[in-house]
Amino acid sequence: MKNKSQMTIKEFSFLTGIKRENLRYYDQIGLLSPEFRGKNGYRYYSQNQLTTAYLIISLREIGIGINEIKRYIDIRTPEEMFALFSSQKEHILTEIKKLKRILEVMQLYVDMAEEAIKYEENTISIEYKKNEPIFLGPLIPTTPSDDTLEDFVISFYNYAYENGIEIGYPLGAIISKDDIESENPLYAKQYYFKILNGHNTYKPEGKYVVFYGRCAYGESDDLYIKLYEYIKENNLKVCSDAYEEYPLNELSTKDETQYCVKIEIMVENK
Numbered sequence: 453m454k455n456k457s458q459m460t461i462k463e464f465s466f467l468t469g470i471k472r473e474n475l476r477y478y479d480q481i482g483l484l485s486p487e488f489r490g491k492n493g494y495r496y497y498s499q500n501q502l503t504t505a506y507l508i509i510s511l512r513e514i515g516i517g518i519n520e521i522k523r524y525i526d527i528r529t530p531e532e533m534f535a536l537f538s539s540q541k542e543h544i545l546t547e548i549k550k551l552k553r554i555l556e557v558m559q560l561y562v563d564m565a566e567e568a569i570k571y572e573e574n575t576i577s578i579e580y581k582k583n584e585p586i587f588l589g590p591l592i593p594t595t596p597s598d599d600t601l602e603d604f605v606i607s608f609y610n611y612a613y614e615n616g617i618e619i620g621y622p623l624g625a626i627i628s629k630d631d632i633e634s635e636n637p638l639y640a641k642q643y644y645f646k647i648l649n650g651h652n653t654y655k656p657e658g659k660y661v662v663f664y665g666r667c668a669y670g671e672s673d674d675l676y677i678k679l680y681e682y683i684k685e686n687n688l689k690v691c692s693d694a695y696e697e698y699p700l701n702e703l704s705t706k707d708e709t710q711y712c713v714k715i716e717i718m719v720e721n722k
Contacts, residue, residue, distance in 0.1 A: 458488060458496040468505040483522045484508060514544060557620045560646050564622060564699035568712050571664040576682045581660050581716070585651035586624070586644040587617050601639065601670060608643040615652075621645035627694040632680055632717070638673050641693065655695060656718065661688070663715045668708040672696060672715065679715055692718035 465472045478484040479495065484504060486495035504525070511521050524536055571577070589608040609619055625640035632638065661683060665675045676694070683690060700712035 458498060461486070461495045461497070464495075464497040464501070464505070467502060469509065470505060478508070481518070481522065483518065483525060511540070514540060514547070516540075553618065554620075556648055557622075560622050560648070561699075561703065564646075564697070564714075565704065568664060568699035568714065571662075574663075574665050574678075576661055576663045576679060578719070579660055579662050581655070581657065583654040583657040585647060585654055587612060587615075587621070587647045587651050588626075588644045588653045589642055591642055592640065604640070605643060612645060615650075617645060617647065617650050621647050622697060622699075624695055624697040627676070627696055629690050629693045629717075632676055632694060633690060635677065635680070638676055640696075644695075646697065655716075656692065658691070658718045659720065660716045660718050665713050665715075666710055667713055668711060669698070669701075671709075672713055675713065675715060679717065683717070683719060687722050688719040689722050690717055691720050 459467070461472050461475055464470075465475060470478075475484065475495070479486060484501065487498040487501060488496040490496060508521055508525075511524075512518075524532060589611050592604050605623075613619065622645065624644045624646060626642040626644065627638050628641050630636075661679060663675060663679045663682075665672070667675065680690075695716045697714045697716075698711050699714055700710075702708070702711075705711065
C-alpha cells in the first residue's frame, strides 16, 4: 500500500507531463528511478523527485540529450549546476531571440495580408501614413535589366545578413520617381525589408496614393501607368520615389500572376 506522500506512476506522469513509457525507460537507464517499489512491482515516486523531473523535461525541451542529462544527474554538484545552468541560459536567450524574430516576421505578413484584404483590386486611395521603420539597402550602382535583377536582390540579402538582419522579412522595392514621371521602363533602385527591430531608416510620414493590384514580381509597369494617370488627373504632385511591396506572394498563392502588389507614392497638392 502506498504512503500518502508517494505517487503512483500514473499520478507522477500526470503532474510532470512525462509519459509513463518514458518514466519506465528513465527507470531502466537509471536517469529517474522511483524512490520506492512496492511488493507488487508498482513504482512510487516522491514529492522530492518532481524537481528532478522538471529539470529533465526542461533540458530535453532545449535539445539536451538523455546521455548528457544522465551524466549531470550522476555527478551533480553545485559547481556542475552553475556551469550547466549558465551555459543553457545563454542558449535559451539565443533561442528566445530567434523565436521573437520568427514571430515578428509572421506578424508583419499577417498585418500586410489583413490590410490588403480590405481593399478592392485595382483601386486607388489617398491615405495619410505615419513613418514606418525599414531596413534599406544600398543604391543599385547600375541600371538593372531583367537578367541582372535577381543578382541585385541576392546582393541585398547578403548586405542585410552582413548587417545582422536575417532573411525572411517582407521584401520591398523602391522605384525611381524620375522613371515614373518620364514613363521609362521601371526597375528597382533600392531594396528594403519591412522590419520592426534593426531598421536603419523610415518610410517618411505624409500623404500617399495607395494602389493595390495583381501581378508577378517585376511586372507592375502597367499599374504604375494607371497610378500616375490618377495622380495627374487629381492635380497632385509626386513627392517621393515609389514603395512597392507584395502583401500576398509565394507564401499565400502558387500562381505568381495572382500576387497582390501594393504601390505607395507620397504626393501633395499642386
